[in-house]
Amino acid sequence: MRSIVRWIDEETGLITILHHFMEEPLPKGTGWAHVFGSIAFFLFLLQGLTGAFMMIYYVPTPDHAHESIEYIQRLPFGRIVRGLHHWGASAMVVFVGIHLVQVFLWGAYKKPRQIIWVIGVFLLLITFAFSFTGYLLPWDQKAYWATVVGTNIAGSIPLIGEPLKHILRSGEEVGAATLTRFYAIHIVLLPMLITVGIIFHIYQVRKKGITPPWSRVGEEPTEKPLLFYPDQVFKDLVAALIVLLVLLFLAVKFGAPLEERANPADVTYIPRPEWYFLPLFEVLKHLPGKYGEFFGAIVIPAIGTVLLLLFPYIDRNPERHPAKRPFAVGLMLFVFTVTTVFGVQALRSTPRPKGLDEIEARGEKLFMDLRCSACHGVNGGGGTAGPDLATLDDRNPQRLEAILRRPQTFNARSIMPSYDHLKDEDIIALVSYMRALGPGSRMPRIPIVGPKKPASHFDEHWMLEHKFEVRKDPTTCGTCHKPDFCQTCHQNRRPDSHLNGWIKAHFGTATERPEFCAVCHTKSYCQDCHKDTFHTPKWLEEHAKGFKARPAICKECHTQPYFCVECHKGAEPKSHTPDWIHRHAYEIRVSKDLEQTCTTCHERSFCTSCHEGKRPKSHEQPNFVGRRIRDGGRVKSGHALEAVQKGSQGCATCHDRRFCTNCHGTPMPHPQGFVNIHVTEARKDMALCQRCHFWNEPDCRQCHSQRPLSHTQDFRERHPQLVADGGMSCQVCHGRNACTDCHKLPMPHPQDFIQTHGELAKQRGIKGRDSMKQLQKQLCTTCHADKYCRKCHLPEMKR
């Protein structure tokens, strides 16, 4: 072992340097009072180590920073390591402060050690910079708002404030770029700066030696009986161990706080700085006005820092003993007292969550157990669907109780479930909890049960968005939520789609996507309504029975108050005998006047209230809408015939005037002068004309028998380009098979021609090796170039 050590020393000289460094002689009187610098250094190492190990998992983006910290907390020892880093940060400020006070009291900043003090003050500033930048990294509410306030303070400097704020935030707002910026400063820039500072600080201490206690400037004794190692190192280590044990205790007992994920929309959050900034925070309160903030947060600390930096050069008193330096020590005590007073004042003014009494605590537990927090927040935490309970205006207990029991009496569209089933004492507990909430209340921590919520659920408008997400794939929700989960909100509330005229429209949705109905309704739900109320052909006779059984069902559709009276009114004409309902169609048909007569009492819509969806008998004959051929080459379908017979008035009894046009796609019946515009109409869609007309109809032939102008001398060569509409217009004169007759092939080629053209060749008796060439010569080359077939057939031919 020794030989290895000797070899390393011979090779590198490290051991000699280490011995030289560690075995520094120290003056008499050095002891426990001098451990604080080492403790600060130890804490710096602790912060570096714990920080580096958390970096393994931490991600500096607003999307994942908070989640990754939560993940660190879930990992084994994660809570302890993060706790050590959190409490270590505070401890570092404390021990750097104590170190400063100790050096001040011992007068160690005096000549020749002024520069050590100056570097020390810079190290203190870097420590504050560490805590300011490290603060933002967890991206929780406190982090976000502290940074917003901190950067705003920088923005209060006249002239350079705004650009400085912009640089700090890396933009207008505190956001993703701010986070990465602070992260880089916290883990790269500041560690580099502080390392250089610490090395220079310690180097200067070594060079100038520890101040012999209470010696006057220039009269320091040269005797140095103690050794840094092991005399002082032992004391340093004991102190470090005690500090570490305390920090471990704090980390295990309290962990590090992590609030809700940063929510820039939350205006109720009250940001409070970390304890060591509290005195400054209190000063700001007493400095109103335009430059108050600038003065309090920038000028006062800046003056303080400059004074601190220059103090060794200002204080020329050669004495080091505190009793002989009344002014300096008095000044220190004054600053300390003022700082403490302001700090305590700030602590007092911070609204604290009131302690809850037994009943209120029970209410809080119920609030969490009943998942009220899913909709209601407390000062910005929790759900956003319902009102924030901490900002309620009316806290009348009777009103709160009534809302809990019957929420819909206050707001008919409220989705809040009724809690009438709770015991009286539970309701009282909930009401007292709600009454106890105030501006200082905090949202109770929501325990994580089951799988973690996906990121989409944290969207600000998730409550509005969720229905669209559910529609995309209802089964996805089923991964985490039980089927009756939707019922927690929806049991008291119809979806918006169910509001107006839904009953008439519901059939389509119910048949196409029954799973949507199944979200709320049971399977028997349809049957419950429909078993008595199917409007079968015999419905009119049976409807009295159905109405008596469940009158409310009829009112779902027939909302007009006089609907029943329209039929059932007292003074009916004599014609309306009990069998009138069966005869009325015939009577109306026989006497056209009668139709007029009906309208004396009945509205025109009266017929549709029964006939909606019910067709007259004529409409049921075969091919009523399809095509039928009549003699004389004219083509008329059943409905066209009836329309001609009865006149359009007949159709208009039930159908709107636009009804024909809607189906036919062109003005129907054809208006006067249609013949002049029919070419334009026909070019739009020739197939539309063909639904009713054959091209060889006599009416068409009258005009279309002459050779059209387009058929010039070279038309035969040019016609393939002109037949743009698939030959429809050719058929007007040339008949349906004109192209095929000429080309001896199905023309224009049908869709599957590419597959069947080989078969065609076989049918034509073209077989064998040169079959394609023969077919080409016969048929294809009329239109296609010789090489056309080779596009596909080239490999075939090679073989």
Added chain:
Amino acid sequence: MDEISRRQWLSKMCGLLSAIVAALLGVPLLGLSLGTMFHRRKTLWVKVGPISAVKKGEPTKFVYSFLKEDAYLQKTERGTVYVITHDGKNFKVFSNICPHAGCGVRWERQFQAFFCPCHNGKFDINGQVIAGPPPKPLNEIQHKIEGGFIFIKVKA
């Protein structure tokens, strides 16, 4: 002499104290960095499909998806299984991951075998290897049937 022995004792104590501090710090730090090794993954029952969709005597392919935890993220994980039944009562669920190199196997109807396109591994309808390099049969996944649906056990 007294001074030297005191210094020796102090040196030993320094070593001891350093060791204690190092241990107190080392255990949580190493524990955190190795923490994921001891992180137990939860198991989850995932709905695969209705038993009515499974054809008798022929493997039926189902694609399932579930939310999987990936450290601090949640992502939708998809997987494929083949469900086989001969009598409509007893079911077997096979993963489509080939036990050789982890490629996805598929059922080839004309060969009546699962075929792995990577190294031509073949498995019969019961997942046993018939040809190729796979070292063991197809992985059978634990399943249960509830309300007419097949659920399989996966690691979340």
